Amino acid sequence: MAGRESSPQGLDSREPVRACTGRATQEMRSTRISSQTLSAAAFSADGRRRWLILDRDGVINHDRAAYVRSPADWHPIAGALAAIARLHRAGFGLAVATNQSGVGRGYFDLPTLNAIHAKMLAAVAAAGGRLDALAYCPHAPDAHCACRKPKPGLLLRLMDECGFVPADAVMIGDAARDIEAARAAGMPAIAVGERADVLAKTHAVPGFPTLAAAADWLLEDHWPC
Numbered sequence: 001m002a003g004r005e006s007s008p009q010g011l012d013s014r015e016p017v018r019a020c021t022g023r024a025t026q027e028m029r030s031t032r033i034s035s036q037t038l039s040a041a042a043f044s045a046d047g048r049r050r051w052l053i054l055d056r057d058g059v060i061n062h063d064r065a066a067y068v069r070s071p072a073d074w075h076p077i078a079g080a081l082a083a084i085a086r087l088h089r090a091g092f093g094l095a096v097a098t099n100q101s102g103v104g105r106g107y108f109d110l111p112t113l114n115a116i117h118a119k120m121l122a123a124v125a126a127a128g129g130r131l132d133a134l135a136y137c138p139h140a141p142d143a144h145c146a147c148r149k150p151k152p153g154l155l156l157r158l159m160d161e162c163g164f165v166p167a168d169a170v171m172i173g174d175a176a177r178d179i180e181a182a183r184a185a186g187m188p189a190i191a192v193g194e195r196a197d198v199l200a201k202t203h204a205v206p207g208f209p210t211l212a213a214a215a216d217w218l219l220e221d222h223w224p225c
Helices: 025-030 082-088 110-126 153-162 176-185 196-203 212-220
Strands: 051-054 093-099 133-137 169-172 189-193
Touching: 025 093, 051 153, 082 093, 082 110, 110 133, 110 189, 133 153, 153 169, 153 176, 169 176, 169 212, 176 189, 176 196, 189 196, 189 212
Parallel strands: 051 093, 051 169, 093 133, 169 189
Antiparallel strands: none
16 A cells, blocks of 8 residues: 555654545545445535544454554454445545554554554455545654644644545544544544443544444434534
8 A cells, every 4th residue: 555654763743644545536536436326425515525534443443452463463343344335335535543552662563553554454445445544643652742642633634635624524433532633623523332322421422332333324414513
């Protein structure tokens, strides 16, 4: 997957986005989506493409207390890959914004992280989906960087690189930091996963047990405020 990546030495947070193929009009041409599969739910009232920003661990794949340290540790959550495929076919732009402090903590290196992401992207493609962009923060919490959620750096970079505005995007995550990053970036959020009910109450956002359930809701032409 072509694109820029952070330096293993400097862990350069200025370039956290990989493989965003460009502005919305270019995205629609490059994804080769059949017009027969497009859904009005994937577009704003004035025709702008909507974007879904997904956290990785706990949303697409199972999280691990000991970190996803290798491709062998990466296992998709049931229904997640099919949900991404359905959302892609409907016309949504799809990106990932993920904290990966295991790099900064020394648990694994950037080539290993890239290999994990290569496995994820291949699995998504095999299910008929596509992730248009991937942004990650490799820093440990004590680095005090601008990209680690709940700071909005990853989301702001995705907006800049992929050409969408906050009103046309939703962050989908399984932790308070995802919702807080979304709000700091000016966009709404959806909670999914085991803590979704709690997050829905404490942060006043829609909550669903899985990404698949959230996709059902979005494809019914719902959009969080």
